[in-house]
Amino acid sequence: MPAGTPTDTWRSNGTQHAWPLRHTPNGSISLRLNSRATSVDLVQSGSTSTSTWQVAQNANGQWFLNVDPASTPTSGVIIKLWYDYQVPIVAQANDFASQTLYTGPNGGIYAEFINDSSLTTVPMALNRAQRERQEYSFAAERITFTSTEEWLGWVRAGETCRIINRFIPNSQTGYSFGINATFLVVNNTVNFTEGGYRNMQVTAIRV
Numbered sequence: 001m002p003a004g005t006p007t008d009t010w011r012s013n014g015t016q017h018a019w020p021l022r023h024t025p026n027g028s029i030s031l032r033l034n035s036r037a038t039s040v041d042l043v044q045s046g047s048t049s050t051s052t053w054q055v056a057q058n059a060n061g062q063w064f065l066n067v068d069p070a071s072t073p074t075s076g077v078i079i080k081l082w083y084d085y086q087v088p089i090v091a092q093a094n095d096f097a098s099q100t101l102y103t104g105p106n107g108g109i110y111a112e113f114i115n116d117s118s119l120t121t122v123p124m125a126l127n128r129a130q131r132e133r134q135e136y137s138f139a140a141e142r143i144t145f146t147s148t149e150e151w152l153g154w155v156r157a158g159e160t161c162r163i164i165n166r167f168i169p170n171s172q173t174g175y176s177f178g179i180n181a182t183f184l185v186v187n188n189t190v191n192f193t194e195g196g197y198r199n200m201q202v203t204a205i206r207v
Helices: 096-101 122-136
Strands: 008-011 018-020 024-033 036-038 041-043 053-057 063-067 078-086 142-146 160-170 176-192 198-206
Touching: 024 053, 024 063, 160 198
Parallel strands: 041 053
Antiparallel strands: 008 078, 018 063, 024 036, 024 078, 053 063, 142 198, 160 176, 176 198
8 A cells, every 4th residue: 555645535426537636746646446456547648548547637737537437436435546746846035135235116126936846845945045146136246357468477267366456446335446355257368469478358256
């Protein structure tokens, strides 16, 4: 006998030959009539089956347990159905600091919907939501500059560098002049000039 409580249970009235499922079935399925194991087919959309008992989807998308009317169980028979099923897992993460900063007619709330079937638990969905919030709750500060030939250093995409410049406004100090912050290099184009010298066109994002 399948383990655990049946996913759906009905009592036959002797005439009904279709019973609605509470969930969308996915995977294994087991049927018992008064504790007697009974063969049942899970019929996917576009497929057919000759089985007496079938779990199939109707034209409106609702799933039903169906039986051939000629084999309708007698009144009082207990119908128990076990099946794997899909349910939506929803998680939401707010960043009140960014909502306060980026105000507007929507009160600073900008929503993003992510559909990821690989997330199978609520903690997994919440972790994904929190990761997206961490990544996108504040607009990325991007800087682009070109180094001159006398600079002998080198930086590659994926490395961090320190930007120190007293003429660049700093968003974290009310846009007063002068910045001293770490940036992640996301792009670096190297151009070699005369005499073997080079300059680099660097694009970096503040971290």
